[in-house]
Amino acid sequence: MGQKHAVGGVSFRESVDHMVDHAIDIMGLDDGLREAMKACHSVLQVSFPVEIDGRAEMFTGWRATHSDHRLPVKGGIRYATQVDQDEVEALAALMTYKCAIVDVPFGGSKGGLMLDPKRYTRDQLEAITRRFARELIDKQYLSPAQNVPAPDMGTGPREMGWMVDTYRRLFPNDINYMGCVTGKPVEHGGVRGRNEATGRGVQYALREFFRNEEESDRAGLKGDLSGKRVIVQGLGNVGYHAAYFLSREDHALVTAVIESDGAVINEDGLDIDALSNHKLAHGGVEGFQGGIFEPDGSKVLELDCDILIPAALEGVITTDNAASIKANLIAEAANGPVTFEADAMLQARGVEIIPDAYCNAGGVIVSYFEWIRNLAHIRFGRLEKRFHEARGQHIISGIEMASGAQVPDWIRDELVRGADEFDLVRSGLDDSMRLAFREIMDKRRSNDAIKDYRMAAYVLAIEKIARSYRDIGY
Template sequence: MSFKDNVNLHVDKSAKLLNFSDDLLEHLKSIHSLIKVNVGVVLDGKINNFTGWRAVHSEHILPTKGGLRYSETVDQDDTEALASLMTYKCAIVNIPFGGAKGGLKINPKNYTMPQLREITKAFASKLINKGFISPALNVPAPDVGTSEREMEWILETYKTLKPDDINYRGCVTGKPLHRGGIAGRTEATGRGIEEVVREIFRHEDVVKEAGLKNELKDNEIIVQGFGNVGSNLAKHLYNRDNAKIIAIGEYDGYLYNKKGIDINALIEFYKTNKTINNPKLGKFKNNPSELLELDCDILIPAALENAITIDNVDKIKTKLIIEAANGPISFEADQKLFEKGVMIIPDIYVNAGGVVVSYFEWVKDISHIRFGRVEKRFQEQKILDIIDLIDKKTNTKTDFDTIKKIIHGADEEDLAFSGLEDSMRNAFIEIYNAKKQIKKSFRDSAYYVSLKKIRNFYTVEGFPKR
C-alpha cells in the first residue's frame, strides 16, 4: 500500500467510531487543492528541470501549514499523505492551521549553495504566483533536505513579489532569527518528542501497560536518525533526563554502546566529521536496517516513512515505539505490533512540536512583536520586590548569585518551550482519555480526537451536522 493508503486506513478506523457518514468522510480524506510545477533553472549554461508539488489537504481553517522537503524520493502520493497528516496533527495539539505539504524532487547534495538558491527562488516563485505560499493562506516550513536557509530564500522571493504585504515575514516559518524566526524553533520537534517521553512517565498506568521500568533513566533507548530531529531529541533526553541511549542510527550504519552513548560528545564529533562512526563512543556497524531489530525498551524511529513494514515487523524487539518520523510504521506492521502487545505512540501527535512552535513564530510575525519583550523586565522587578520583602521580614540578605538565578524573566525561548510543553502534555491527556473511553490503541485514539475536532469546523461552516 502507498503512504496515503496507510494514512486513510487509520482515518477509516477511527471515523467508524464517530459514525461519520460516507460523504463527509470522503470529503475529509480528499486533497482540497494540489499544484504540480516544472521548475526550469539555467545552471552552467544548461536548463535543469525539477518537478515540485504543494498539496493542501484541508482548508477548514486558514492558513494551511506544512513542511517543504527536498529529496529524490518526493512524489505526489507522499506529498498528499504528509499534507493530510498535518491536518490531523494540528487538530490534536489545538493549533489553528489546516494541513499542507510540499516538496521538490532533487538531491540537494548535488548542487552548490548558489545553485540551490536559484532553484529555491524559482520553485518559490511558481508557488507564490499560484497562491500556494502566503502568510494568510499557505505557510511552509523546513523539512527533510531543507533548513532555515531555504526558508530565508523563500521569504526574500515572497517579499520581492508581494512588496505591499506587511505580514510578509509570516509567509514561512523556521526562518533565521534576524528574519523573523523564533528562538527554539530549530530544536522544537526534538524537544517536543522529549516532552512526550516525559509525559508518558508521568502516567504510572501507561508505563505499566507498556511493560517499562518505572524510571525513564532505567530504560534502554534506541534512536533511528541523527538529523535535526533525532540529534535534538537525543540531546534533551540525555541532558535533561539522564536517559540511557544505547544506539543511534544513520543511513550508513549505527553506533552501539550497551552502557549508553555520550550524546554531547557524539554531537560535537558529528559537527566536525559528518558521521556518527566514533569508535571511542561505541561500536559502529555498517548495517543500518539491523538497528531496528536490536533489543531495547523504547525504540524511536526519527528518519523517514516505512522504516517498519511487514518485511521486518517480526524482528522488532521493543516494548514501546515512539514515532518521531512521519509514517515510520506501515498499516499492516502496525496491526501486527498491536497484536504482539507493543505500545505505539503515533506520529500525528509525537512530532507535532515543530508545528506548535511554528505557530508561535507565525503569531510573532503577524503581531510584529517579540515574545517576552513587554513583560520580561516587569516580571524581574516584581520578583526582586518579593525577595527584598522576604529579606526585610527575616532580617537576612539573599546572595547575588541566587538573586540572579531567581529573577530571570521569561525570554522568547523560555516562552516557546513553555507553550510547547503545555501543548504536548495537554494533547497526551486528551488522547489518553479517549483511549480509556474507546478502548483502542493510542493511534486510533489520536485519530479519534483529531477527527472529532475537525468535524466541528465543518458543521459550523454549513455542512449538515453528522
C-alpha cells in the first residue's frame, strides 16, 4: 500500500526536517534553537533472542526520544518488517509536534520492532513482546513517569496489556503502574474510546474544516460532509473508524476503500461494516459483493472524489502520482502519506491537505486521557454522573410545572442521562480537535508567508516548544 521512502526523493525523516526548517525560517529563530529543535535527544537500539519453535531467533527494536521538554514522552510502538532507526526518529519528532499542536503535555517518542506479526502465534508474540518490554524497562524507556508507549501499526490493546503486566511484575510497588502504557484493554486500565480515537479524530477534524465556510470554499467544497465522496486507503483501525463514522454519522459516501490486495469501488457508497467483516474473514477485500474489485489499488488513489483519506503507510502519494490526484481535500490519517515533493506539487494545484501532525492526533489525545485516568485511579464520570442525572430531572420537573405540558420522552431521556466515560472522552477529543484546528487556521490567516495548513501547524507547534525551551533551557 505504500513505501517508506519516495523513490528518488527525500526520506520521511528528511521531509519532517524540511518542514521544521521552513517553519523556523518563517519564524526567524536562531540557529541554536533550530538545532535543538531538530535533534533527536536519544535513541535506544536493542537486540535480543527469543525461543521460537525450539530455536533462538534474534529480534531488533528501537525506541527514540525526540524531545523531553515535557514528561513523560509519548509515542506508539509498531511491529513491521520495514522498521528502522531513521523511521523511528522521524516519527518521534512528529509526535513532539503533534502533542504541541493539540496541547497534550507530552514530549515525543516512538518505538518499533522489526518483525512481521502475522508470522507468529499468539504465544510467540506474547513472549517476544514481554522480552521487548523488559529491554525497554531496563533501559528506562518505559515507565509511567518517563516514557509511555501506545499501540501503532501491528500492535494493539493485547500487546499493551502484555507490556503493562510485564512492568507490574518488575515494579509491584508502583501504584501508578497502569500508566506505563496506553491503549490497554478497558478491563486492564484502558479508557473507553481509545480504540476508535484516531479515526474519530479524523472525523472531528473534517467536521471542523467544513464548519468554517471560508476554508471549505478554498478547497472548492460546499456545504457539510453529507454526500461528499470519500476514498479511504487502508481499512485498519484508523481507516475503518474514520470511514465508519463519516458514513454512518455524517452521511458521507465512502466510494472506494483500498487495501493491500486491491480496492473495492461503489459510487453509491460502501457498507463499511460489511466490508470490514469480509476483510477479517477472507484476509482482504477481494470477493466483496458490495462493490467492484480493482486489483491495482494504487490507481484508485487517482479516482475522482471530494476527500482522500490515506490511512495506511507513509509515502503513498509521491511525485509519481501527485499530478493525477483528483481529490479537493486530503486528510492525512496516516503518518507522512504525502512526500515532501508531492506536497509542493499538490499545494501548487490548490489541493488542500489537513496534515498528519494534526489530523491523526486523536490517538495521543485520548492516550493522555487514559494516562490521567490511570494516575487518578478513578474512571471519568464516576463522581458526577448521578448528580447530573438528578439535576436533569429537576430541570424537567421545573419545565413541566411552569408550562403545564409534558416534556417529550426523547428530550427527557437526553436531559436526565448523566455523561459516562465514553461521552466524556468523546467530548474531550472533539474539543481538543476543534480548538487545535482553529489555532492552525488563525495561524495560517495571520501570516502571508504561511501558505498551507501543514506549515501553519508546524509554526504553531514550534512556537509552543520554543517557548518551553526558553523557559526551562535547552
